[in-house]
Amino acid sequence: MAETAQMKVSDEVAISIQQMNKWYGSFHVLRDIDLTVYEGERIVICGPSGSGKSTLIRCINALEEHQKGSITVDGTLLSSDLKNIDKIRSEVGMCFQHFNLFPHLSILENLTLAPIWVRKTPKKEAEEVAMHYLEKVKIPDQANKYPGQLSGGQQQRVAIARSLCMKPRIMLFDEPTSALDPEMIKEVLDTMIELAEEGMTMLCVTHEMGFARQVANRVIFMDEGQIVEQNEPEEFFNNPQSPRTQLFLSQILGH
């Protein structure tokens, strides 16, 4: 559990979670989570199904409420104060497993909606920014289509671009590739790798271990609502400490 000092890429703390607990009714989903994420760090979270990975990252942008402990994002303490929640949400981008694009809006409108209404960016400027990010995820020619007309991989890249249009300081990914066909996974991972190379702070729930090895500064293993082990990718994969991690890795890498 001890955090090794050399993982730090900077001294600026982006997210600080202390003794955080969450219950669904009487079900204890997250137990005593302690996690500090430094600016520019890329963290991959893995663990068996139902271990609370999604719940953890959804607590960070207050999609789920935590009941005990504290979460501080970019210096703002997450409380039930709506102002703080809105502030944190506009700093933190999130990509979902099922993309969650807005089907009634064109791709361009999907991208410009939040900048226009939340950031009060003029429409023209928001569209320029949107086109910039669409070029970055390599689908500027789809700007005027609707989400239903794109492939899964394209939709997920639009979803990433949509988050980026808000110029977030931190990006959260919840299994962004697990609803995709194998041939589309690569295009989404490439986009994420590019993002990582630019120094974005990223928290990523994924089972793409190749991606974790290539990009992550730190891999976190969760089980039964606890952080069981965290380490640099090389150490984590080659020399897992806890038996549960070993079992998990043997299952996931075994075949």
Next chain:
Amino acid sequence: MSDTHAQSVAFVRDTAIPPSPAPANAAGPVKWMRDNLFATWANALLTVAAIYVIFLVLSATLPWIFGGLWTTSSLAECREVLQGRSAACFSVLTDRWNQLLFGFKYPVDLYWRPTVAFVLLFVAAAPVLFFDLPRKLLIVTALYPFIAYYLIWGGTIWAPLFALAGFGVGYYVYSHLVHRSFAIGFFGGIAAAIIAWVVGSYLTGALASETPFLEAVPSRDMGGFMLNMMLGVTCVSLSLPIGIALALGRQSSMPLIKWICVVFIEFIRGVPLITLLFVANVMLAYFFPPGSGVDLFLRVVIMITMFSSAYIAEVIRGGLAALPKGQYEAADSLGLDYPQAMRLIILPQALKISIPGIVNIAVGLFKDTTLVSVISMFDLVGMIRGPILASTDWNGVYWELLGFAALLFFVVCYGISQYSQWLERRLATDHR
């Protein structure tokens, strides 16, 4: 294009061969009939039987309609002219045309006022119904209720002006308070509007002249199809926003709001409309102070609106429930606040899903406006059942009158239904 290619191609046709027509049994009406009407023996038999039934119906009705009389002055005269022949006596429609449309008390020389209001209705509705039109036209829509009120009821112009001013004041206060919180802005705006209306009603009393520019017509003088249209348009346009508010309120995380909405919806849905109308007729008069001018028309509007908004709320709740949770989460994660998420993401999709249900209720509501005839309001059906059929001239002309009423309602309802289908096609962006 390239040179090598040009040399190797000896002949290139530069005009298309005109397509030759398919043989008569593979295309055109013959094929269509064979595929659709005479595909099998049973099919052919049914076709023949259906044609025979259609023939029977038309051979009875068409002569009745086309042989109809339009110019006699009473049913007795019709019978005399027809001499036992079976044909329609449409003269009742020409004779009582104005009564059917405007009721029997609306001053004849003022018919132009509701007619103008009716024509303006299309101008006002257009920007709402066809959102490709310039958004500036919505100003006309916003002003329309006041203009239409002034045209139809007449009287002092101060009443609609102060009503409009109340909305203006309310919006002004709202826009200045909303940055603090939506609730403060919302309730502040409502309070300000109410104050403005109370002040306005006193000022209206003081300012009203004895001889207004447009002669006042009391609500009890409204009648005929005009009354149905007035009730239908007012109630549909009021019950849609109220229905949306109720549906959202029912989903609210605030228990008080949620329970108010649930109780209201369940209560209204459990009571027949006709009961509510009787309540409007008798009971509501006790709740409002006597002489406060809350007339029967307004009471009926309140009741029908409550009734249909409860149903619309449930239809919209269905639409809200059909949206994946991910849409709410995506809106939240982008930092949109509740009103923005609802207005930009959730409601556009939920309403789109709810269009067929909402149209169903709108059409039903419009037809239900004829129920007011049981509380002695003379709408189209009330006029037919009351003054017209009771008169000695036209006692006994049922088919023509009720057929005419059916036709008027059919035209409006079919129009609504066609519009909604166009709207659904226009909004189809999901490409499923």
